[in-house]
Amino acid sequence: MAGYNIPDTDYMVSGHVGCPGCGATIAMKFALKAMGEKTMVVIPACCWGVIAGPYPQSSLKVPILQTAFATAGATASGLRAALDMKGDSETTVMAWAGDGGTFDIGIQALSGAVERNEDFIYVCYDNEAYMNTGVQRSSATPFGSRTTTTPGKGWKKNRKKNMVEILAAHRIPYAATASIAYPEDMIRKFDKARRMKGGTRFIHVFATCPTGWRIPSEMSVKIARLAVQSNVFPLYEVENGVKYTINVEGSRPVADYFKIQGRFKHLTDEDFEKIQNMVDKDWELLLRKTSYFDRLT
């Protein structure tokens, strides 16, 4: 993975309106490096709907189609069908949605598109809440987090939904997690997804949000790295819903990741123990899935 060639060309320009340290912005920059100019980006309501720029400006050098919050999967399906009818197989359609647009309001359209095995890449940049509307909880918000709809003692007591597993259950050709702290791994995955034409590819990108997570903007990448190093957000790939490959193995305690974020500052050592336990069990499950496939082949 190290030394993977990162293309020089950028398709994101300066002057976008992302917050300082915005992980979603870093994610787009890396993604488009791998995708190149023959890409059309479909964006439902989310922070990126704003970051992309107000009419008549655009922060991307590729076409953008903005669409309703729940519709990334469906709009991308229609766009793909039109390009196919025009005989344009070269252009890749890339849906680019937040966690709310993917885990919650858009899950129906996404599931429909994946079941039809539509030929596009669906990216969820996951900042673990509805950031555009002011940090409300989503089903991607992790256990323990405060948001504006899980405030004070009402901090979130439910687990984060496991989206990659939901997609694996669709037997999607390719599903992967990626992190803005691992650009080479991320660009490799986008490049791989781009080349795998003919079916749906899903990339779940961990994208820190300094504003919503109450972390200093300069800690954005470091905290994303800690999420991987503590196995809170493992980097792995799933092919055809069954072939699992783990890319990075973490070993740090979860507290290293949690303790430096404002959104978790109310948590106690007891809570960290509980979270450590959940993360360990999830990791164990992931290892088992990986070895299960190894036994199958």
Add this chain to the structure above:
Amino acid sequence: MKEVLEGSHAVSQAVRLAKVQVMSAYPITPQTHIVEALSEYCADGTMDARFICVESEHSAMAAVIGASSAGIRTFTATSSQGLALMHELLHWASAGRLPIVMAEVNRALAPGWNIWMDQTDSLAQRDTGWIQLYCEDGQEVLDTVLQAYRLAETVNLPVMVVLDAFFLSHTFEPVDIPGQDLVDRFLPPFSPKIALDTSDPFAIGQMAPPNVYMEMRRDVQKAMEQVLDIFSGVEQEFLNIFGRTYGPVERFYCDDARIIMVVTGTAAGTCRQVISDLRSKGEKVGMLKLKMFRPFPVNLIREDLGRVQKIAVVDRNFSFGASGIFAQEIRAALCNHPGHPPVFGYIAGLGGRDVTVDTLSEIYWKTKESDAPEDESVWVGLVNC
């Protein structure tokens, strides 16, 4: 060539002849026959098109919006609950200036579940920026779908072609299916004014702050204001090639009429009979069939209705807390027209109840015998009330 066809299949045949390339729809009675036939055309190669079997109407409209944004001719069809579910996307289509054509089968909204004729579903979407055209029979349905593409692609606005549940969607009638060569002459391949293109990247549907939003909405209205003229040009060409024409409104015995009954959809067929019967008894009555509801043909309404003694509007729909929707719009069109006649509003035939010759005769006599409307809306044919 004439064939005996269901109203639904008149739609499907027109979509085939229009050489639509991307379709997406979700099944709902009574729209199903339209999309089943189209699926068959795709499966057996009759059409060179993609039919995207989405998981909801919300997604169906989103999918055709995606396809239309790339400059492809698109189609969808729905009814009732499905149209209600699409509501959010209807605005995306019109403000996105996408020439999408949709067949909408008028059906009642739940609760209670009711699959039968009622216009409240389409009329509740009157503020979404879609052109709305209401049809009376199978031939008009086929012709209107073809005209809708010409119209939509000229003004860059989406068009809803509306037909009555069952009374039209499931009724078999002889329909002249034109040859492909003639249709090609009338409807050339779509050449989009806007289409996403990687060699000329731009953004569609992006953020529109207060400094630009109002002008964008004004542009939609400006396009709407051109529709009537463009439609008459489209109709003229249609007439030249196919020998048929309908008009945004149709006048039946209106010239010397003292009372004009305003009707839409299949009720117009019944009303023709009623008018003929009444005329044979010496009654000075006429009918105005309203085909175009959006844009509302205000000037035509003033011209045709402004000078009669009384107007009787038959609404198979209702706006709660107000009145029948066609009556409401006609009142609004006439209110600045000096000396306009009283508008009698009648609610009839909701949720699939028949609007019979007797219903319409009752409406006529009530109107004739009253000096002024007894109420904003008079509900006709209620049981146990």
